[in-house]
Amino acid sequence: MTFAVTSKAIGGRLIGDRFASTAEVVVIPVIAVIAALIAFGGFVGLFGVNPVELYTDMYMGAFGTFFSWQNTLTRAAPLILTALCTALPAQLGMVVIGGEGALVMGGLCATAAGLALLGAPPVVVQLAMAVAGMAAGGFWIAFAGALRHYRGVNETISTLLLNYIAIAILNHLVEGAMRDPASLNKPSTHSIGDQNMIGLIPGLGVHWGILFGVVAALIAYILVFHTVFGFSARIAGGNLRAARVVGLPVGKLILTMCFLGGCSAGLAGMVEIAAVQERANANLAAGYGYTGILVAFLARQNPLACIPVAILLGGIGASGGLLQRRLDLPDASVLVLQGIIFIAVLASDTLYGRFKIFQSKAV
């Protein structure tokens, strides 16, 4: 009898603790974002912009109308995918910031595959593009993973360098071997063709990429938190030496996680081509890879949390145009706001464990 009561009490306490720790990882980033919004409001205030008006406009531009929701979700799609490129290797304690490069390589290879198969049934072309894009992005980041594992090269620096190299390859090819001679002002490849575009979700007016993103995030979440593989990766991320001692294949974990992260960003590149751009050109490097890093950190590297965070940041991006038109702010305002949010979120890491209400009472 006493035993039953005790175990029930423990059960209740555990659920309470779990709720408290979940609340902590939600509340602290929200505080950080609010602090960043206040700071940014003060910043634009210096330029004579009323912060209340600013945030009203931003809300309207991001979530206020059906059209702005379309715009927001269209931007959120690549953000979810590039965020996973940071979030998956992060399970191993790695800081990968190569989403931009993997997206570019994915988009480029997807375009090449699409152009090679012109004339085939659209489903075949789209499938080939997706496979090519994912493989290109995957190998691109797995290369950085291999350098880390076999040569001890820091993955943060190598992936950032790979971003610049990928953009150089893109420019080289679209201005050279892959150029459509008809593209005069903006060198581009040939179009992959209207019939091969992946199109919009009926009734929503948003392309299918958002679904790819959500599915990828779900798969990543299950992989990280509900498989032995993900569990091993998190052990290795927590304590590399312990992982080696218990015989975990650290190299395999690093390469696989990097490959999957790169696949995801590569798919983002494919989606940008097959749903938005129709042809590869310099537009491919639009900064989704960099915003994706912020999404991953704001989501605390949790793949599932990447979905709402990507929608939030997609919304901020979508409101940029409106801020420019209505308030006469430069288009870089969005970058400034993102930077402030990023800094605030990282600084808020110091708050974990400081608030009593979130702490386990069992101690």
Added chain:
Amino acid sequence: MADASSLGFWVVPIAVLGGAVRVSTPFLFVSLGECLTERSGRINLGLEGTLVMSAMVGYGVSYVSGSPWLGVLAAALTGAVLGAVHAVICGLPKVNDIAVGIALMLFGIGLAFFLGKPLIAPKANILPAIDFGWWTTIPQLHDALKINVLFLLGVVLAPVLVWALRSTRWGLVLRTAGESADAARAMGYSVNRIRLRATMTGGFLAGIGGSFLSLYYPGNWNEGLSSGQGITAVALVIFARWNPMLCFWASLLFGGAAALGPALQSVQITWGYHLFGAAPYILTLAIMIVTCSPKRTLVGAPAELSITK
């Protein structure tokens, strides 16, 4: 013109050499600054943002005041402020310095684009160069021998930093913080304060590098001014084994690599312009692959540095 054709293919190495001196200056200042910061045990990846932000501020101040030297000073102070932001945030417990660097990189670039919008069109006064090529009639060589004062300052600064790190109390304290924070604490020093100073000095130097971009070469302000020089310079410090003198030689090497594309273009070789433009990044990566090792920590690496732990 006769001279140019008689030089033939020699134009390329001359242009690469001249370019190496010109292009290496920002690499040099950023890597010297980062070298100091890293020797104190912290890595600041945000110097890419510092470079862009200080280039914008330097250009703006030079445009408003008419004095490019005031611009250099303002750029350096901007760098120091951004360094202080990095150091203060990283000084909080549980905060990751690599991630904060990435955030500051994005923030610095965004802020520079935001504030620098009105500076794209106007022409500011730019820095003068010292003409070491007065004796030659070959225009290419003459061009290559026009050397900016900031480069010479960097040449002097590198050995001075080697000496300061090795032989001054300040250098010893800084290195102690980088090798063992506990030892520095035991001696009664505040590790955070040492790193704050080192990161601010590092930002100050990187700011000078940024002013070189906008006030000498290429000598204007636009949003594509720096594409990765800051981050390449951070990688270069690893290659240079945290030694300021080696940073100098490595900067020259990287400057030469970066000058290769424009040099080839000057003899009508335009193929692969973008690929040659990426040469410094490819070179950095190649060097890191060759010189890093998973088995041992790098020779000369400060023990407290998160990037090599």
